[in-house]
Amino acid sequence: MAGVTASDAGTPIRRESRLSWLWQLLGDPLGAFGLFLVLVVVVSAAFADVLAPYDYKALDVKARLGAPSWDHLLGTDNLGRDTFSRILHGGQIALYVALVSIGASLMLGLILGMLAGYGPRWLDNFLMWIFDSVRSFPVIMFALAVITVVGPSLETIIFVVIATTTPGYARIARASTLATKNTEFILAERSLGAGVWRIMFSHLVPNIVQPLLILCSMDIPVVITIEAGLSFLGLGVKPPTPSWGSILNDGFGFIRNTPWLVVAGGIPLIVTTLGFTFLGEALRDVLDPKLKKDR
Amino acid sequence: MLLYTVKRLGLAILIVCLAMLMLLSAIHMVPGDPAGIALGPRATPEMREEFRALMGLDRPFFVQYFKFLANVMAGDLGVDVWSKRPVSTMIGEQLPHTIALALVGLGWAILLGIPMGCFSAVHRNSPLDKLTAILSVGCIAIPSFIVSLYALLLFAVELRWFPAIGAGEAGDLEDQFVHLVLPGLAVGLGWVGYLARFVRTSMLEVMGENHIRMARAYGLPTRRITYIYALKLAILPTVALLGVGVGSLISGAVFAEIIFARPGVGKMVVDAVNTRNYPIVMGGVLVTTMLFALSTLISDLVAAWLDPRIRQSL
Amino acid sequence: MNANGGDRVLEVRDLSVSFRTGRGVVRALRHVDMAVPRNKIVGIVGESGCGKSTLINSVLRLLAANAVVGDSSTVLFRGDDVLRMNDRQLRAMRGQKISMVFQDPMTALNPVISIGTQMADILYRLDMTAAGKRERAADMLAQVGIPDPMRRLDDYPHQFSGGMRQRICIAMALMMNPALLIADEPTTALDVTLEAQIIHLMKDLRARFECSMLFVSHNLGLIAELCDEVVVMYAGEVVEQGEVHDLFHRAKHPYTQMLLECDPARIEKASRALPTIQGSVPDLIDLPRGCIFGPRCPKRYEPCDASPPGTYGVNAIHSARCFQVRDA
Numbered sequence: 062m063a064g065v066t067a068s069d070a071g072t073p074i075r076r077e078s079r080l081s082w083l084w085q086l087l088g089d090p091l092g093a094f095g096l097f098l099v100l101v102v103v104v105s106a107a108f109a110d111v112l113a114p115y116d117y118k119a120l121d122v123k124a125r126l127g128a129p130s131w132d133h134l135l136g137t138d139n140l141g142r143d144t145f146s147r148i149l150h151g152g153q154i155a156l157y158v159a160l161v162s163i164g165a166s167l168m169l170g171l172i173l174g175m176l177a178g179y180g181p182r183w184l185d186n187f188l189m190w191i192f193d194s195v196r197s198f199p200v201i202m203f204a205l206a207v208i209t210v211v212g213p214s215l216e217t218i219i220f221v222v223i224a225t226t227t228p229g230y231a232r233i234a235r236a237s238t239l240a241t242k243n244t245e246f247i248l249a250e251r252s253l254g255a256g257v258w259r260i261m262f263s264h265l266v267p268n269i270v271q272p273l274l275i276l277c278s279m280d281i282p283v284v285i286t287i288e289a290g291l292s293f294l295g296l297g298v299k300p301p302t303p304s305w306g307s308i309l310n311d312g313f314g315f316i317r318n319t320p321w322l323v324v325a326g327g328i329p330l331i332v333t334t335l336g337f338t339f340l341g342e343a344l345r346d347v348l349d350p351k352l353k354k355d356r
Numbered sequence: 357m358l359l360y361t362v363k364r365l366g367l368a369i370l371i372v373c374l375a376m377l378m379l380l381s382a383i384h385m386v387p388g389d390p391a392g393i394a395l396g397p398r399a400t401p402e403m404r405e406e407f408r409a410l411m412g413l414d415r416p417f418f419v420q421y422f423k424f425l426a427n428v429m430a431g432d433l434g435v436d437v438w439s440k441r442p443v444s445t446m447i448g449e450q451l452p453h454t455i456a457l458a459l460v461g462l463g464w465a466i467l468l469g470i471p472m473g474c475f476s477a478v479h480r481n482s483p484l485d486k487l488t489a490i491l492s493v494g495c496i497a498i499p500s501f502i503v504s505l506y507a508l509l510l511f512a513v514e515l516r517w518f519p520a521i522g523a524g525e526a527g528d529l530e531d532q533f534v535h536l537v538l539p540g541l542a543v544g545l546g547w548v549g550y551l552a553r554f555v556r557t558s559m560l561e562v563m564g565e566n567h568i569r570m571a572r573a574y575g576l577p578t579r580r581i582t583y584i585y586a587l588k589l590a591i592l593p594t595v596a597l598l599g600v601g602v603g604s605l606i607s608g609a610v611f612a613e614i615i616f617a618r619p620g621v622g623k624m625v626v627d628a629v630n631t632r633n634y635p636i637v638m639g640g641v642l643v644t645t646m647l648f649a650l651s652t653l654i655s656d657l658v659a660a661w662l663d664p665r666i667r668q669s670l
Numbered sequence: 671m672n673a674n675g676g677d678r679v680l681e682v683r684d685l686s687v688s689f690r691t692g693r694g695v696v697r698a699l700r701h702v703d704m705a706v707p708r709n710k711i712v713g714i715v716g717e718s719g720c721g722k723s724t725l726i727n728s729v730l731r732l733l734a735a736n737a738v739v740g741d742s743s744t745v746l747f748r749g750d751d752v753l754r755m756n757d758r759q760l761r762a763m764r765g766q767k768i769s770m771v772f773q774d775p776m777t778a779l780n781p782v783i784s785i786g787t788q789m790a791d792i793l794y795r796l797d798m799t800a801a802g803k804r805e806r807a808a809d810m811l812a813q814v815g816i817p818d819p820m821r822r823l824d825d826y827p828h829q830f831s832g833g834m835r836q837r838i839c840i841a842m843a844l845m846m847n848p849a850l851l852i853a854d855e856p857t858t859a860l861d862v863t864l865e866a867q868i869i870h871l872m873k874d875l876r877a878r879f880e881c882s883m884l885f886v887s888h889n890l891g892l893i894a895e896l897c898d899e900v901v902v903m904y905a906g907e908v909v910e911q912g913e914v915h916d917l918f919h920r921a922k923h924p925y926t927q928m929l930l931e932c933d934p935a936r937i938e939k940a941s942r943a944l945p946t947i948q949g950s951v952p953d954l955i956d957l958p959r960g961c962i963f964g965p966r967c968p969k970r971y972e973p974c975d976a977s978p979p980g981t982y983g984v985n986a987i988h989s990a991r992c993f994q995v996r997d998a
Contacts, residue, residue: 091490197371199648201607202625202641209629209637286499290611293501294626309505313615320509327502338497566777573730573772574765574792574842588782664782664826 085347092343098336102329106152116146136321144325147303152329154304158215158288159281162222166280167273169223170230175265177231178238185235192228200225204291213296222284229276237269271348278341282334289330305330360660364653372646373425376638380421428642434635443639447621451643454620456532457612458605460540462598465547470594472548473555477590478582480560488552495549501611504542508615511538521617539612546608547601554597558590565589592659599655603648679850679882680706680729680747686740687724687733694955695738698724699906703981706850711876711883713897713914715890715929719951721906722886726852728753729884730768731760748849765792769843773855775835779827785838786823792845810841813878814871833864840871844879852884857892869896890930894918902926905951905962908981912988922990922998924967961993969994 086092105112136144177188195203204221211217241264285305291297292306293313300307305326312322427434433443472492476485511517518538526532562568563586571581610622625640627633660666687699699721706712714722727733729745731752745752747768755763772778780788789807790800798806804823811819814837827835836856843851853872857865869892876883887893893900894914901911902923910923921927949966958964960975967974973993982995989995 091493194371194374197603197645197649197652198641199603199607199644201610201622202644205610205625205629206637206641209632209634282497290499290501293611294614296626296629309501313505316505316509317513320513323505323509327505330502331498334497334499335494338493342493566772566774567780569732570770570772570778570839571780571791572732572764573770575761575763576765576791576794577761580791580794585780585783589780592782662782664784665828 086340086343089343089346091339092347095336095339095341095343098332099340102152102333102336103156105149106156109146109149109153112149136319136325144308144322147308148305148325148329151303151305151308152333154215154298154302155285155288155329155333158218158222159284162219162284163226163277163280165219165223166226167230167277170227170232171234171266173227174231174234174236175238175262178235179242188231189235192231195225195228198225200287201290204287205296208291208296213291213299215298215302218288218291218297222287226280226284229280230273233269233272233276234265237265241265241268275341275345275348278337278344281341282337285330285333285337361653361657364656367649369649371649372642376424376428376642377421380424433639433642436633436636438631438633443635446624446636447639447643450619450621450624453618454606454609454613454622454644455647456536457539457543457609457618457620458602460533460536461542461544461605461608462547462601464541464544465551465601466598469548469551470555470591472552474559474582474587476552476556477559477563480556488556492549492552495545495552498546500543500546500608501615503545504539504608504612504615507538507542535616535618539609539616539618542615543605543608543612547605550597550601551594555590555594558593559586562586562590592663595662596656596659599652602651602655606644606647677708678705678746679708680745680884682725682729683744683746684740685725685728685743685745687721687728687743688738688740689734690736690738696954697906697957698737698954699728702903702906702908704901704908704911706882706884707899708882709880710898711885711896712899712901713893714884714886714901714903715888715893716903717888717951719905720903722903723854724906725903726770726854726884726886729852730764730770731755762795765848766795766846767848768850768852769846769848771836771839771843771851771853771856774859775832775839776859778839779835781827784824784826785830789823789838789842789845792842806845807841810845811838813844813875814838814841816841832860833867836860836864836868837871840868840875844875844881847879848881850882850884852886854886855888856885857889858887865892872896890918902929906954907962907991909963909992910988910990912984916985916988920984920988922984922988922995923963923992924969924994925963926990928968961991973997 086096173188177185200221203225204218207221207224208217211220288297289304289306289309292304293310295307295310297306298304308326309323309330312319312326316323424434431444433447435442436446472488476488479485512519512521519535522535568581568586571585576585606622609620610626612618613620613623614626621640621644625637628636628640682702682704685699685702686697689696689698702721702725704712704714704725714725716722724733724737728739729747729752733739739753743753747763750759750763752760752763779785786804786807789810790803793803793806796803804820808819808823811822816822816834816837822830827838830838836859840856843853856872857868860868872883872885873896885893885897897914899912900914900917902909902917902925904925910917910921910926917926918930921930952958952962952965960973960977961967961970961979964970964974971993973979979991979993979996981989981991983989984995
């Protein structure tokens with residue numbers, strides 16, 4: 062019960078408890094577990110070059126489709142490449158796509174949301190309509206359509222993700238802009254001659270950091286799933302760049318003979334999505350008690 | 357209520373039109389010659405000319421757009437670039453498989469998710485409730501194609517409980533259904549989690565309401581209070597949510613169709629993407645978007661009809 | 671205690687209820703003694719948070735999961751201790767022998783089940799045909815003044831106005847011809863005209879159905895009009911109780927006196943400000959050592975701070991928890 066405060070859009074973040082949420086997060090077993098999984102994934106991706114026992118591109122035709130052994134912890138694929146090394150490097154791609162596209166969505170969403178909230182009414186309606194429309198496509202179908210037009214590549218995936226996740230951030234920014242735009246401090250600063258956008262930005266951002274953070278951690282597993290899914294379909298990153306999706310795709314071709322390839326390719330995806338989701342849930346419970354489900 | 361329905365329908369049509377506009381303009385915005393990209397470097401100029409005429413790419417953009425719209429209204433989605441078969445016929449053949457898969461997935465989600473949510477709400481804060489909560493989050497988080505792959509590996513390849521690939525003998529309903537069980541589960545598992553959480557939340561909300569306290573004060577049997585008095589009210593927002601579920605089930609169906617080697621719109625579109633077969637991709641996206649809009653509309657209407665407060669004004 | 675004992679439908683003895691919360695143990699009810707005699711209407715009056723709701727929830731055993739009931743507490747309903755009943759006995763009692771009319775008729779009825787079904791469901795224990803139950807329900811609706819009851823059985827709550835819904839709730843409460851009817855501020859959510867109608871209806875029904883009633887209200891005027899006896903509660907304790915006229919005309923406890931002064935209907939001389947009671951309700955986690963009303967009491971003297979007062983009789987039908995009554 063202690064530390065529960067109303068987190069209205071207008072309430073500034075309490076200064077004295079800057080880091081207390083982190084301790085609360087660690088106090089939640091699932092949150093701590095999620096954070097642990099996320100750290101494992103991030104560290105193993107960041108140090109993939111050091112940790113990987115083999116070069117992920119190195120072919121070893123004699124050892125192709127090898128079963129897990131001490132030499133190759135998770136076996137080798139149809140070209141004799143070490144699956145464990147490929148998985149470590151695949152993490153780099155997954156996190157790269159997630160960070161770049163979520164970062165871009167965040168910035169774009171903030172700008173569009175503030176435009177919708179502060180701009181003229183017609184612009185607001187138009188943007189909201191666009192956001193609603195984007196949500197009404199099944200994501201994969203949208204991705205497939207875009208890929209048909211511009212061809213499969215890492216950039217295409219990032220574009221698709223930005224297009225589908227931006228509305229979420231824009232909505233938060235818009236709601237907060239609407240709530241703050243006529244408050245007195247904004248009007249007061251305007252009367253002092255400060256630029257509207259600068260004021261909005263500097264007042265808005267601290268107020269919506271928390272919901273944006275929650276949404277980010279919820280979106281990351283979705284993005285990683287989209288990247289892996291498209292790579293699994295052979296429509297994602299181009300070989301030989303290792304993606305968890307393409308590892309699965311390679312394994313899928315030999316599912317009856319060498320099932321460990323599929324099993325191994327799926328594990329990092331499960332660990333990552335579960336980790337980020339648990340972390341996101343716990344973050345939400347800690348940062349936004351209003352949304353807390355009564356567990 | 358009639359106005360509401362008309363509004364929803366209008367919105368759905370608008371969205372579909374927007375979808376087509378975006379697709380067509382995307383084709384135009386791509387640098388280079390779409391025909392060249394589609395047909396590859398080995399295409400002769402005649403082939404490109406034929407392709408442009410076939411796709412209507414030689415006419416101004418808005419003419420193309422309205423021509424396309426008019427054709428769609430008439431049920432004409434163009435022809436397959438390679439086989440020259442009408443796209444609408446091809447989709448017509450594949451669509452029932454995809455819809456069946458989505459429905460079985462939804463069936464799994466309802467069959468497992470709603471009881472899970474009820475159970476959690478009734479036994480809230482019990483260890484089993486917490487376990488259910490973790491399971492739900494897990495179901496939501498794990499990508500559906502991983503579920504498909506693991507399910508295929510475990511139940512079809514290792515245990516051999518279910519057939520691994522295909523849609524079953526045409527005409528043999530039982531065989532077809534058996535072929536749907538596993539892909540359906542894989543597609544629907546994510547929604548098991550969503551539904552369980554959603555039902556739990558709305559059950560708990562309803563259980564705290566006054567009329568439930570009143571039903572208890574009258575000593576009504578607990579089962580009747582939970583499964584009639586509370587669930588009948590708590591299920592309404594869930595029903596409205598199911599329509600949204602179909603959209604994500606269609607996305608999952610793309611993977612399930614590939615992994616389980618089933619016929620369906622998803623597989624057809626993925627194959628078409630690889631061969632740059634625009635009309636099929638457009639037709640597929642159009643039909644699935646429409647399906648999504650339609651299912652959202654239907655579920656909204658069903659929820660409204662189930663609620664006497666709204667049904668009144670129908 | 672009250673003199674006309676013996677034939678009591680409900681008898682609450684030494685009832686203490688606490689709630690375990692994150693901040694500490696909230697001692698919501700402490701050593702409450704009261705009773706409802708047969709065919710009498712007993713009113714409970716007090717500010718919000720004084721424990722009225724906890725008291726009636728204890729009678730029906732509808733307490734929240736974090737509630738703890740005192741070991742020596744008993745709630746005797748026709749001689750059986752409600753606090754020691756099992757689930758089956760409880761369900762047999764609820765709705766059948768004790769029924770309840772809730773505060774807000776707008777939320778008390780299930781919005782997606784027709785009122786006919788909701789009413790018939792109350793009769794689920796009876797060996798009756800569905801048609802018979804419907805007829806009984808329609809008959810009850812007619813008794814509470816709902817026109818064309820047979821046809822309205824298939825209607826849903828939202829098709830009735832607030833006053834009508836409260837009538838339906840009363841009809842439901844009387845379906846099983848209960849021995850005790852608990853009404854929890856049944857008119858608070860209604861406007862004044864409807865309030866008068868509902869009170870009139872309750873008086874009328876009381877004569878016809880011969881049931882005892884526990885009537886909770888913060889409106890002293892209603893209590894005076896409807897009830898035979900009054901229980902005044904403050905911060906989880908019964909501070910004064912007795913026969914309605916005696917208590918209203920010879921209120922002994924300072925809290926009751928102030929409550930009567932604050933009642934807008936009783937203010938005789940025109941005044942700009944409504945009289946209010948100074949201070950606020952004490953923290954029920956950390957209770958004062960002496961009299962619970964001490965911190966706000968204008969007539970406080972030495973004994974009040976030392977120890978809590980006991981219950982002292984004013985006369986045979988009237989008692990108060992105040993040292994001044996003892997010392998008078």
